[in-house]
Amino acid sequence: MNTTASPAPTENTASRRFRAYRVLEKQRESDVITSFVLEPVYGVVPSYQPGQYLVFRLEIDGQTVLRNYSVSGDPDCTDRLRISVKHEKAPAGLSVADGLASSYLHQQVQPGDVLSAAGPMGEFVLDESSQRPVVLLSGGVGQTPLLAMLHRLLKHSQRKVSVIHACDNSTVHAFADEMRELAAQREGVQLYFCYRNPTEDDEQAGLHHVAGLITREQLQHWLPLDDYEFYLCGPSAFMQSNYGVLRSLGVARERIHYEFFGPATVLENTLAGDVAASVVQPEQSGAGPEVLGSAIASASEPESPAVVDETATAATQTVTFLPDGRQAQWHEDCPSLLDLAEETGLSPDFNCRAGLCNTCMCTLVSGEVDYFEEPLDPVPEGKVLLCCSRPRGPVAVELP
Numbered sequence: 001m002n003t004t005a006s007p008a009p010t011e012n013t014a015s016r017r018f019r020a021y022r023v024l025e026k027q028r029e030s031d032v033i034t035s036f037v038l039e040p041v042y043g044v045v046p047s048y049q050p051g052q053y054l055v056f057r058l059e060i061d062g063q064t065v066l067r068n069y070s071v072s073g074d075p076d077c078t079d080r081l082r083i084s085v086k087h088e089k090a091p092a093g094l095s096v097a098d099g100l101a102s103s104y105l106h107q108q109v110q111p112g113d114v115l116s117a118a119g120p121m122g123e124f125v126l127d128e129s130s131q132r133p134v135v136l137l138s139g140g141v142g143q144t145p146l147l148a149m150l151h152r153l154l155k156h157s158q159r160k161v162s163v164i165h166a167c168d169n170s171t172v173h174a175f176a177d178e179m180r181e182l183a184a185q186r187e188g189v190q191l192y193f194c195y196r197n198p199t200e201d202d203e204q205a206g207l208h209h210v211a212g213l214i215t216r217e218q219l220q221h222w223l224p225l226d227d228y229e230f231y232l233c234g235p236s237a238f239m240q241s242n243y244g245v246l247r248s249l250g251v252a253r254e255r256i257h258y259e260f261f262g263p264a265t266v267l268e269n270t271l272a273g274d275v276a277a278s279v280v281q282p283e284q285s286g287a288g289p290e291v292l293g294s295a296i297a298s299a300s301e302p303e304s305p306a307v308v309d310e311t312a313t314a315a316t317q318t319v320t321f322l323p324d325g326r327q328a329q330w331h332e333d334c335p336s337l338l339d340l341a342e343e344t345g346l347s348p349d350f351n352c353r354a355g356l357c358n359t360c361m362c363t364l365v366s367g368e369v370d371y372f373e374e375p376l377d378p379v380p381e382g383k384v385l386l387c388c389s390r391p392r393g394p395v396a397v398e399l400p
Contacts, residue, residue, distance in 0.1 A: 016356065016376055018057055018118045019043070023111050024080060029174035033141055034106055035072065035084040041114060048120035050075045050148035051231070051259070054083065055352050057116045060104045066357045067101040070259070071120060072144035072175075074151040084174065086141035118376070121354055124233070124259040126152055132229045133160035137214075137242060139234025140167055145259055146231055147175055154185050162223060166194040166214055166238065170207050192222055216245050232258040319391055321346055322365060322398040330391050337369070337397065338386035348386055348399050355388035362386060367395030 020041035027035040039045070053070040073082035087106045088099030109115070126134075126149040134153060136146040143165055153161050163183070167173045173193070183189040195208040202208055210218060230246060232239060239258065246256055317330040319340055328344045338360055341348050351359040355375040364384040371379075373388035384397055 016118055016121065016354075016374065018116045021115050021117055023109060023113045023115065026109070026111055029084060031171045032089075033084055033086050033172070033174040035082050036105065036109070036115075037073075037080055037082050038115065038117075039080045045078055045081050046120060048075060048081075049125040050152040051125040051145040052120035052122040053145070054117040054119035055121070055354060055356050056101075057118070058101055058104060060100055065101050065104075066352050068122075068352065068354075070122075070145035070148070072147045074155075075148055076151070076155060084141065084144045084147075118354075118356055122259070124231075124257060126231070127229060127257075128152070128156070130229055131157075131159060132227050133162070135162045135164065135223065135228050135230045137164045137230060137232045137234075138166070139238030139242075140172070141174070142234030142238070142259070143175060145233055147179070149231060150179070150182055154182055154189065158186075158188065160188045160190075162190045162192070162228075164192045164194070164214065164219075164222065166196065166234070168197050169195045169199050170202050170205075171199070173207075176207070190222070192218075194218075214242060214245070216249065219245065219249070228255060230256045232256060317391070318394045320365075320394075320396040322396060334390075336372075336387055337384070337389050337391065337395075341386060341399070346399065350387055353387045355385055358385065360386040362400060363398040365396040365398050368392040369395060 021038040022041050023036055024039055025035075025037040027037065029035050048071055051070070053068045056067050056069060058065045058067065069083040069085055071081050072084040073080075085102055085105050088102045090096045090098050124145060134149075136143075136149060138146050146163075150161065150163060153159060163179060165173075165179075170176070173195075176193070179191060183191050192210075193208040194210050194212070194214050195202055196212060198208055198211050228251070230251065232242060232246075234242075243256065243258065247253070318327055319330055319337065320327050321341055321344065326344055326346065328340050330340060334340045334343065338348060338350055338353065348362065349359050351357045353360075355371070355373045358375075358377070361379070361383050364382055368391075369384055369389040370392050371385070371389050375385050375388060379385055386397070
């Protein structure tokens, strides 16, 4: 019998329902980024942790589109919140359309309009229990969740903060003045702006610290030896490059927190063998004199074969993906069945990765699953949402 189990209702259930927000202000932050200041039509602004995002449900030309946008304002503001959206334009020379949702928001949505959004949600949040110094490392519009973190850090802690932001030049650099004002509020905050292609005006005005891409040498110069917490967010190429640099410098995985709307293995694969090491063996740290972080990952030794029946364990953890019959072993480091499918080389359809849109719904052929996030709508019998479920024993699912 195919069964599923959902968690008992929690305080978070309400945040997974869509609610109406009125646009109060529309603010141009740069040539490509616009902010939208929102207030709930009913009730109050839901509390959120710095780094979380809202899932917007937009009705565009007769179709429903879901997009995730991080909250970029001050989390202490209780009457309104802010999201900031990059207008995703088609690359020059390619006959493809501009981004559907971002074009709609930039070109059509105006103050007074009402938008529908669920949330806040997301696990990419500031660890406020830590006293370690913080590095906020962003590229392009990836600075939006980190900006909310910066607001919180400056108001509620004395931790040292290094803000490193990379973009093309000042024309696309959003929030530069806001970051300078925030950094001036107290000691212990350093800003570093990297412009890949600075303009002549940028050079003359000294609006950036370095030209070109962020390098290993720059990170070593800006960040003296310490036990940092890194928060990383940006475009895919930026994420891959800088995640790889940090790991090659000996920064432990658990010290690198990141927001990445895609398979996490894309980042882990930037260093050969990293995925395998994180799944089947403890990490072997070879930190030398280039190490930035003094805290190196400590993994438990693998359990003795005398304690663990590996054959029995594998049998209870086998996930079969149909129709091709590909199999994978479930491991506790894997967030969801969707992530496991991606690790196996499959590419299931998905959108929200949060149990809201049903895009990743497929057939549960056999076995049982648990939902670690309650789906927005009840899942039909014999179906499963890959993005928010984990197997409870052997499972077979059929992808569309």
